Amino acid sequence: MKTRLLFTGALLFLAGIFSSSAQTETRLGAMVAYGTEIENxxxxxxxxxxILEDLTIAPGFIYYLPKDESGISINWWEINGNANYYLVNTESLxxxxxxxxxxxxxxxxxxxSGFGGASMSVSDGRFGLNLxxxxxxxxxxxxxxxxxxxxxxxxxxxxxxxxxVKFDL
Incomplete structure (x- = not known):
């Protein structure tokens, strides 16, 4: 919960910084996603x-729905910081x-459950690249x-x- 609140605050802060120098619209949106590794x-x-005519900074956050299988619960989320370069930017697309x-x-x-009844919890975080x-x-x-x-x-x-969908601010 703290992560979501912090992320939302950061998005609003960045919106204020970049909106004054924007050539095009600043947008905030919601999405649904599917990840092939978590399969959820x-x-x-x-x-x-x-930030430039054809370049935007695009932060994002995705929370994958929890997955429960045979007494094992998997929780997965990701934070992204992307640069979007517009190759085609017409009135419709x-x-x-x-x-x-x-x-x-x-x-x-x-x-x-099973194997002696001992509960266990582990977590890990990794950095990667988006393309x-x-x-x-x-x-x-x-x-x-x-x-x-x-x-x-x-x-x-x-x-x-x-x-x-993204909403123009």
């Missing part, structure tokens, strides 16, 4: 802060390549649907496919 859906938030940093955190809890592409679909309002696919280069690697 997630929910997240994202933002876009323009904005297509961008993305690259950035990723921090993924995985927690595993074992409830102790991918996305598209914003301009529908003529302050709401912009988007879709994105990225590969997280990290131990085991993970393809993350997401979609959602």
């Amino acid at each position: 859906p997630g929910i997240g938030v994202t933002a876009e802060f323009p 904005g297509f961008y390549g993305l690259a950035g940093l990723n921090y993924s955190h995985v927690g595993v809890d074992y409830d102790g 991918g592409a996305g598209a914003n679909f301009n529908i003529g309002s302050s709401i912009t649907p988007f879709a994105e696919a990225k590969y997280v280069i990290i131990d085991g690697g993970q393809l993350v496919i997401g979609a959602g």
Whole structure:
């Protein structure tokens, strides 16, 4: 909970810093995602802060729904800091390549059923790199649907496919 509150505060702070120098719209959005390594859906938030005409900074957070199998609970979340470079930016479509940093955190809890009844909890966090592409679909309002696919280069690697909406601020 503290992580989500801190992240939301950081997004709002960054929005204030970059909105005064933006050439295009600053956006804040929500998304659903699917990670191929955890094999579970997630929910997240994202933002876009323009810094140059075709370049935005795009922080994001995804929390994957907890996964419970045979007494083992897996909790996974990730924080991303990407740079989006717009290759195509027309009135109806904005297509961008993305690259950035990723921090993924995985927690595993074992409830102790079987094997002597001992409970166990471990967690680990890793830094990785994001490479991918996305598209914003301009529908003529302050709401912009988007879709994105990225590969997280990290131990085991993970393809993350997401979609959602961004709101112009």
